[in-house]
Amino acid sequence: MNKETKRVLIAETTFSWKKFFLKWEWFLVLIFIGINIMNSFISPYYLSVSGLLSATSSFLEKAFIVLPMVFILIMGDIDISVGSVVALSAVIMGESYNRLGLPMGLAIIICLLVGALCGFINGFILIKFKELAPMIVTLGTQILYRGIATMILKDQASTGLTSITWFSNLYWGSIFGIPYMLIVFIVFAVIFGYILHKTNFGRYLYAIGSNETAAHFSGVEVDKVRLITFTLTGLFSAVTAVFLASRMGSVRPNIAVGYELEAISMVVLGGISSAGGKGNFIGAIISIFIIGLLRYGLGLINIPSQVMLVVIGSLLILAVLIPQLNLGKYFRRKQGVVKEA
Amino acid sequence: MSEYILELKGVTKIFPGVKALDRVQFQLKAGEIHALIGENGAGKSTLIKVITGVHKPDEGEIFINGERVNFRGPKDAQKAGIAAIYQHVTAYPHLTVTENIFMGHEIVRNKVVQWKEMHKEASELLAKLDADFSATDEMQSLSVAQQQLVEIAKALSMKAKIIIMDEPTAALSKNESERLYEVTEKLRDDGASIIFISHRFDDIFRLASRATVLRDSKYIDQFDIEGVTEKELITAMVGREITEMFPKIDVEIGEDVLRVEGLSRTGFFKDVSFNVREGEILGLTGLVGSRRTEVVEAIYGITKLDKGHVYLNGKEIHVKGPRHAMELGIGLLPEDRQQQGLILDWGLGRNVTLPVMKDISKKGITDEAKERSLSKNLLETVGVKALSIFDKASSLSGGNQQKVVVAKQLASKLKVIILDEPTKGVDVGAKAAIYEIIGELAKQGYAIILISSEMPEILGLCDRVVVMCEGRVTGEFDRREVSQEKILEKAMAKRTIG
Amino acid sequence: MKKRIFAILLSITVISALLVGCGKDNNKAPASGDQTNNEDNKGNEGSDNELKGKKLAVIVKSAGNPYNARQSSGFKEVVEAVGAEVIVKEPESATAEDQIVMINELVAQKVDAIAIAGNDTDALQPALQEAMNKGIKVLSFDSAVNAQSRAVHVNQAGTELIGQSLMEAILDISGGEGQFAILSATSQATNQNAWIEAMQKVMESDDKYSKLELVDIVYGDDEYQKSVDQTQALLSNYPDLKVICAPTTVGIMAAAKVLEDQGVTASVKLTGLGLPSEMGDYIGDGDDKSTPYMYLWNPIDIGRLTGYTAIALVKGEITGAEGETFVAGDLGDYTIVKAEDGGTEIILGPPFQFNPENIDEWKEVY
Amino acid sequence: MDKINLKKLINAREVSLFIVLILFGIFIQLRNPAFGTPKNINNMLINYSTTMVLAIGMMSVLLIGGIDISIGSILAFAGMVSALVIRDNPDTSVFVAIMIAVIVGGLCGLINGLVIAKGGVPPIIATMGSMNILRGLTYLVANNEWVAAYQINEGFKKFAMSKYLSFGLINNLIFIAFVIALVAYCFLKYTRLGRKIYAVGNNAQAAEISGINISRIKILVYTLMGILAGLSGALWVSLYASAQGDMGMGIEMDVIAACVIGGVSLAGGRGSVVGVLLGAITIAMLGNGLPLIGVSQFSLDAIKGAIIVLTVILNVLLQRQKLKNSLRRREI
Structure with a gap:
């Protein structure tokens, strides 16, 4: 309005190779390549398409939890109930089929609904009682959820799911050698990545994670976003439950113990700050493969699982520690939403 | 032995992008009460933090009793006998009053904390201050004024040689202030030297013997209070005549846009009614703790009202939340722009468009080209000094940050804009620009509610002024009849009684 | 700057933790190798190298459990003696998920046989069938996987035999009448449930048990603390209790400790299945000892028999069908019999009784 | 003054929790008289003494707004190291054995503290990492073996069953748990360092301004947690007269639950030793009491989970009511 102070702002994104290559994700890509090279040296069996595909399947089912967990952490929250949600929804699916005699298709729908409901309850408690930290809820x-699963099944397992061929094929089946599950995962990963980086909802997640108060004042419906995200997390825990049940052909209350920590590890390694607001979706996807293939490679040379624990634990701490070294000059965790000028 | 118990020479402090102190000097004589004055953002708070060892100066020297000191942290400053009463930051909400008073300097015998003695001394201190609460109360259950008293008691309990009081009377009633004056004088008579920061000339003339004025992070002048006039001080603070800053544009005032009746929220405010019309700037003022912010936050849907009606264009509305408020046409520039107004880590552009994501997207998918052009437009309209719309909000100065927050409001289609302390911590140049924007908005027909504690702003900008005190409306004045004295009288109306 | 130095130091610490982890393993591997080599040399008369180049894998229930470690060492001893390579896999925790991942890894390594102590009867079926489709011989031991997922199961002792022995022990210790209770492992453990079922069948089958009353079955989840809680609850709930039977190594240990600590060993006695090394302190005849005697089999022998069976499967001497016979080294001749779950199994032999006379000798062994 | 204090006492969370516990106890007692016998109470307290010790450490971690989920692994690692030393040197004295565990635990905690305070790693991530590392190391250092009862000397085994620390009054483990509670109470209340922990948790910014070295406090707190976890490891080995690689797995959840039931805020700054003790006793009563009244083993976790969720919600409602009351008071 004042002609003298009127300034012109740059609004065009300029592409800079330097900045492009200085992202945390490239660091992850380097690790990823490094692990593949290492693996193919240490084990002659590593570079086999079928072996790699089946290994990928075996860690991908957990990866379905990673997708919404990225949202949760970007929002600055945490959800450590996902493993129990997997168990509960799987148990209810198994019992719907075995005890209630429902068709498997319906049982799967019930399973997904139960998962979504579990997540919804988490979210609902959080938005109704804002004083409570997500960790404690x-x-x-x-x-509670695993307890309910135990109440339902007691010392039994819900078995016989292998007899349904199509259900078994969810995990084991493939088309042109590519497992169905991998395809499903890629589809969902693309959708989740798109939502996070290209839609309003994704922007709101970053806003809440960066400054919840400011987001609220700016008209972001924080409660709604939180509720949706937690419900999504429950839903995708149930998706994991379906694939897990398909893989094992039977379910029991003690499956999927500790999945929450594995999922969170993958997200954190992917450069997503557990303080919220920062990180990139692709980072989490790369880190799923880093952890999965590292485990597979070390498994192929039969490293004892005790050592594996030490390796994974160290990796987790280093992933967060390294950026603190001010190597930042070289590998910067990209600000999730602030486009580089 | 030096004449000064505390002396600062050529102190400079630079924060990323901002020079908070620019070769500032300061001298405190032993046994004096020295007023440190200046507008918000003049550098007073930074100066205090340098003196108390919280910040390390980038340049310059500090002397205590003529000896050069180098504080490595707040502990060193405390050891040197310096204590500070900050405005808000130092309360421990879940702890009791006694615990708050003695935090960090508990009475310890044989390494054992002496609770009985501490309770006793705390109670005595509170009695001295005429406090109406007990030493065992939990801090978070106290009102702002009561918490201030605790902070004062805390400084008193430290028995420091140099005591810094950062606007200690801002939230106190006349009686409480008078009580504080007496205590402060007693402290001085006991041998302490006091740096007293205040906006109230009452305080300065009643207490101080000398005054140092800061402006725009620079040292301006030092006065002996005896013989100086209020006007001289103001000129030193502002650097020019006040009137020239408020080019009040005459605007045709139209129909009622927002009207509130009998708004109440238990424990915060009661029976608040006022209205604002098209093109009108309504001033909402009062002392700290008068609950102005709480009222507008309730109107905006941040908190829930217990009672009352809100009418927009004559129709009653029930605001469910900020999004709903904005859809209806009510916008709020929050008081704390860094915590509530902006996402500091984000670029300017994204900050501006956050409230209107729905308008720049199709089926929830963001149209980034549209976003960029919109934010560029708005940011240029308010004249933000930055290079690009991708600059981080944290890299801007206070004034420019505020302009970004204003631009955010302009993005939505609003009828009413509420500005809560828009010039807090903003340098003088940016202030003028913000005033200009406010005037322009009124001209465009927005109904504007301006919350401000700065009298000149209220007097210079507003068509009408509503004064609040302790959660109630105590007065309403038209532009023609309003004066600083009238406002102050109403702002302290209940307190003088109570 | 300071912060950065610290961060670097920390990274070094973490990396060294990583290296220590790997280093430990390197130290360990030759150590256990030595052990088996020594044993090799002892019984190495007819060492043939006809399985040279073959890879036989064993997956135990979980890491960090000496019982499991004994089994794998027995397996290793036998299989290495014939020149084949042995891969030992120990899951982090006793879950089917971890075992499935390991099966995948073994399939990728193109092993010739997988011997597995299943953490779940049914959940491993798809993974194991996949392995069998690739031509890998699959057998289970210790804890069976279902009949469709294996060629044969190596059973430590016949389920009925265990049930019989335990019931006899209870009858003997209680003096023929009174209350007894069972403290089991996880409520989902397949062996324990099978044994308990067998015990109940035995009880019904003979009149001499009619004066015994099974008052409760509780589960300690193979966790020490839970087992202790459950034992104490038994003592409080059933003041007339005479015998506790714990067919689980963790449970019996916890129960023994509780009985002796509470000073009730004169009236309440314990028996069940336990490791002699863990139970060495508690076995004795006096009123101050909780356990007059208990049973177990030799886990090293299970491992060895599993090893011989795996070798026979790989060599093609057996297919796992009922009625086939083979020679299991110095363990003697074995015949494959029909198992209760419809599959086939090889039974190691009757459980071994550990009593005050022999316990001191055995507690040093396993 | 006194009148106000009495009112406060009744309002206090600890008192309401105490009342609920008593009612719960009476309920169990009516269903099964065996519960209230001194012997059963004694057993219960002995078995959960480690949970109490850990909960007190966890409280100080939660007070500064942190969290430590590696305690189960520290317990196992320290306990295992100490048990291995005893196995290899049968004449190790009880004191030395405990000190070894305490030192090992303290070192683990110190590293946690350094990673968190100096390395800037969020507590949940850092301790999740060390949880894995230490569990792996526990298996490795023990070479997959357990340390069996006969390999532990009499003195150490008797320690958990004797009463000599309190000269025959109460069991050693209970005695240690209560002494630690008392020491923690005094430390937090009567020393400057203890006060600083509250300061950091309440308002880190203010604490910094008043000259408290925040990262030093963080390191201190995590080290203390490590020390207590190490001590618990030794107590565990003594109590169960054996050491397994998987001991203490998952105990962190019980311990955090005890703290939360006891009124500790995960946001930091609020919590008391008395509350935490009551919280730990709640967990103990659930573990010990529910089997006594015939609640199925399979329902235990569901009940426990429901109780945790309900308690935290109830706590929020109480807080809100309190705030409302004080606002109403302000109105007049």
Whole structure:
């Protein structure tokens, strides 16, 4: 309005190779390549398409939890109940089929609904009782959900799911050698990545994670976003439950113990700050493969699982520690939403 | 032995992008009460933090009793006998009053904290201050004024040689202030030297013997209070005549846009009614703790109203939340722009478009080209000094940040804009620009509610002024009849009684 | 700057933790190798190298459990003696998920046989069938996987035999009448449930058990603390209890400790299945000892028999069908019999009784 | 003054929790008289003494707004190291054995603290990492073996069953748990360092301004947690007269639950030793009491989870009511 102070702002994104290559994700890509090279040296069996595909399948089912967990952490929250949600929804699916005699298709729908409901309850408690930290609410429901699963099945397992060929094929089946599950995962990963980086919803997630108060004042419906995200997390825990059940052909209450920590590890390694607001979706996807293939490679040379624990634990700490070294000059965790000028 | 118990020479402090102190000097004589004055953002708070060892100066020297000191942290400053009463930051909400008073300097005998003695001394201190609460109360259950008293008691309990009081009377009633004056004088008589920061000339003339004025992060002048006039001080603070800053544009005032009746929220405010019309700037003022912010936050849907009606264009509305408020046409520039107004880590552009994501997207998918052009437009309209719309909000100065927050409001289609302390911590140049924007908005027909504690702003900009005190409306004045004295009288109306 | 140095130091610490982890393993591997070599040399008369180049894998229930470690060492001893390579896999925790991942890894390594102590009867079926489709011989031991997922199961002792022995022990210790209770492992453990079922069948089958009353079955989840809680609850709930039977190594240990600590060993006695090394302290005849005697089999022998069976399968001497016979080294001749779950199994032999006379000798062994 | 204090006492969370516990106890007692016997109470307290010790450490971690989920692994690692030393040197004295565990635990905690305070790694991530590392190391250092009862010397085994620390009054483990509770109470209340922990948790910014070295406090707190976890490891080995690689797995959840039930805020700054003790006793009563009244083993976790969720929600409602009351008071 004042002609003298009127300035012109740059609004065009300029592409800079330097900045492009200085992202945390490239660091992850380097690790990823490094691990593949290492693996193919240490084990002659590593570079086999069928072996790699089946290994990929075996860690991908957990990866379905990683997708919404990225949202949760970007929002600055945490959900440690996902493993129990997997168990509960799987148990209810198995029992719907075995005890209630429902068709498997219906049982799967029930399973997904139960998962979504579990997540919804988490979210609902959080938005109704804002004083509570997500950690404590999901700690409570973690014990509760698995407890309910145990009440339902007691010392039994719900078996016989292998007899349904199409259900078994969800995990084991493939088309042109590519497992169905991998295809499903890629589809969902693309959708989740698109939502996070290209839609309003994704922008809201970053806003809440960066500054919840400011987001609220700016008209972001924080409660709604939180509720949706937690419900999504429950839903995708149930998706994991379906694939897990398909893989094992039977379910029992003690499956998927500790999945929450694995999922969170993958997200954090992917450069997504557990303080919220920062990180990139592709980072989490790369880190799923880093952890999965690292485990597979070390498994092929039969490293004892005790050592594996040490390796994975160290990796987790280093992933967060390294950026603190001010190597930042070289590998910067990209600000999730602030486009580089 | 130096004449000064505390002396600062050529102190400079630079924060990323901002020079907070620019070769500032300061001298405190032993046994004096020295007023440190200047507008918000003049550098007073930074100066205090340098003195108390929280910030390390980038340049310059500090002397205590003529000896050069180098504080490595707040502990060093405390050891040197310096204590500070900050405005808000130092309360421990879940702890009791006694615990708050003695945090960090507990009474310890044989390494054992002496609770009985501490309770006793705390109670005595509170009695001295005429406090109406007990030493065992939990801090978060106290009102702002009561918490301030605790902070004062805390400084008193430290028995420091140099005591810094950062606007200690801002939230106190006349009686409480008078009580504080007496205590402060007693402290001085006991041998302490006091740096007293205040906006109230009452305080300065009643207490101080000398005053140092800061402006725009620079040292301006030092006065002996005896013989100086209020006007001289103001000129030193502002650097020019006040009137020239408020080019009040005459605007045709139209129909009622927003009208509130009998708004109440238990424990915060009661029976608040006012209205604002098209093209009108309504001033909402009062002392700290008068609950102005709480009222507008309730109107905006941040908190829930217990009672009352809100009418927009004559129709009653029930605001469900900020999004709903904005859809209806009510916008709020929050008081704390860094915590509530902006996402500092984000670029300017994204900050501006956050409230209107729905308008720049199709089926929830963001149209980034549209986003960029919209934000560029708005940011240029308010004249933000930055290079590109991708600059981080944290890299801007206070004034420019505020302009970004204003631009955010302009993005939505609003009828009413509420500005809560828009010039807090903003340098003088940017202030003028913001005033200009406010005037322009009124001209465009927005109904504007301006919350401000700065009298000149209220007097210079507003068509009408509503004064609040302790959660109630105590007065309403037209532009023609309003004066600083009238406002102050109403702002302290209940307190003088109570 | 300071912060950065610290961060670097920390990284070094973490990396060294990583290296220590790997280093430990390197130290360990030759150590256990030595052990088996020594044993090799002892019984190495007819060492043939006809399985040279073959790879036989064993997956135990979980890491960090000496019982499991004994089994794998027995397996290793036998299989290495014939020149084949042995891969030992120990899951982090006793879950089917971890075992499935390991099966995948073994399939990728093109092993010739997988011997597995299943953490779940049914859940491993798809993974194991996949392995069998690739031509890998699959057998289970210790804890069976279902009949469709294996060629044969190596059973430590016949389920009925265990049930019989335990019931006899209870009858003997209680003096023929009174209350007894069972403290089991996880409520989902397949062996334990099978044994308990067998015990109940035995009880019904003979009148001499009619004066015994099974008052409760509780589960300690193979966790020490839970087992202790459950034992104490038993003592409080059933003041007339005479015998506790714990067919699980963790449970019996916890129960023994509780009985002796509570000073009730004169009236409540314990028996069941336990490791002699863990139970060495508690076995004795006096009123101050909780356990007059208990049973177990030799886990090293299970491992060895599993090894011989795996070798026979790989060599093609057996297919796992009922009625086939083979020689299991110095363990003697074995015949494959029909198992209760419809599959086939090889039974190691009757459970071994550990009593005050022999316990001191055995507690040093396993 | 006194009148106000009495009112406060009744309002206090600890008192309401105490009342609920008593009612719960009476309920169990009516269903099964065996519950209230001194012997059963004694057993219960002995078995959960480690949970109490850990909960007190966890409280100080939660007070500064942190969290430590590696305690189960520290417990196992320290306990295992100490048990291995005993196995290899049968004449190790009880004191030395405990000190070894305490030192090992303290070192683990110190590393946690350094990674968190100096490395800037969020507590949940850092301790998740060390949880894995230490569990792996526990298996490795023990070479997959357990340390069996006969390999542990009499003195150490008797320690958990004797009463000599309190000269025959109460069991050693209970005694240690209560002494630690008392020491923690005094430390937090009567020392400057203890006060600083509250300061950091309440308002880190203010604490910094008043000259408290925040990262030093963080390191201290995590080290203390490590020390207590190490001590618990030794107590565990003594109590169960054996050491397994998987001991203490998952105990962190019980411990955090005890703290939360006891009124500790995960956001930091609020919590008391008395509350945490009551929280730990709640967990103990659930573990010990529910089997006594015939609640199926399979329902235990569901009940426990429901109780945690309900308690935290109830706590929020109480807080809100309190705030409302004080606002109403302000109105007049």
